[in-house]
Amino acid sequence: MSASRGLFIVFEGLDGAGKSTQADLLLAELRRAGQAALLLREPGGTPLGDRLREILLGRDGALGLEPLSELLLYEASRCQLVRQVIRPALARGQTVISGRYVLSSLAYQGYGRGLALELIERLNREATGGLEPELTFWIDLAPEVGLARLRTAPDRMERSGLDFYRRVAAGYRELAQGQAQIIRLDGERSQNELARQVAAQLRRLSRRANGDKARS
C-alpha cells in the first residue's frame, strides 16, 4: 500500500443487515476526524451503474432476467464504478467505503442462484482489475431477521424467497472462513456496538499501515 493511497473498506451482508447504517456512521466518523472519504454502494454510483440498478432492483417482473444476465449486469456496474470512481478516489488519497462489492456476487449469484463460483471469481477479477479492499465487514444476520427488518416493498432481489436468502447467508459464512481481511460483525448487536467494533478494526489497520511505513 503506498503512503498516499486511500483505504478501501467494504460492508457486506444480507438485505436488512444494517450495512448502510454502519457505512453512514463510518463516513461521519472519518469526516469528523478530518479525513477525505467517499461513500458508495453497489450496484450504482455511475451513470450506467444507476441505470443498471433500476433494472436489477426495479419491480419489473416482465424482464425475466436469467441468472447469468443478472451476474453480468452486476459486474458491468462494478466495472464502471471501480474504473471511473473507486480507483481515482483512492489515488487521490480518499478513503472509499462501499456498501457491497465482489463478495455479494459470490454470495447472491453463486450460492443463491447457483452459478459457478470460478466464473464469478474470474468476472470479479476482470471487472475490478484485481482491486481488493483492505477490510470487508460482513454483518452476519439470520435471513428471517433481515427480511423482517425491511421497511419498503420488496425489490426484484428481495422477492427471491427465504430459501434463496438462506443459501446466500450460508454462502457468506463459507466465503468468510479463514479470510483475515473479512471481519464478521454480529448483526444482532446494537448499531453503536457495531460502530465501535468497526472503529477499533480501522485503528488496528492504520497502526499496521503506519508500522509498515516506519519500517520501509
Ligand code: TYD
Ligand atoms: P440494496 O437495496 O442496495 O440492498 P442493500 O441495502 O441490502 O445493499 O440492493 C442491492 C441488492 O443487490 C441486494 O439484494 C443484493 C443484490 N446484489 C447481488 O445480488 N449481487 C451483487 O453483486 C450486488 C452488488 C448486489
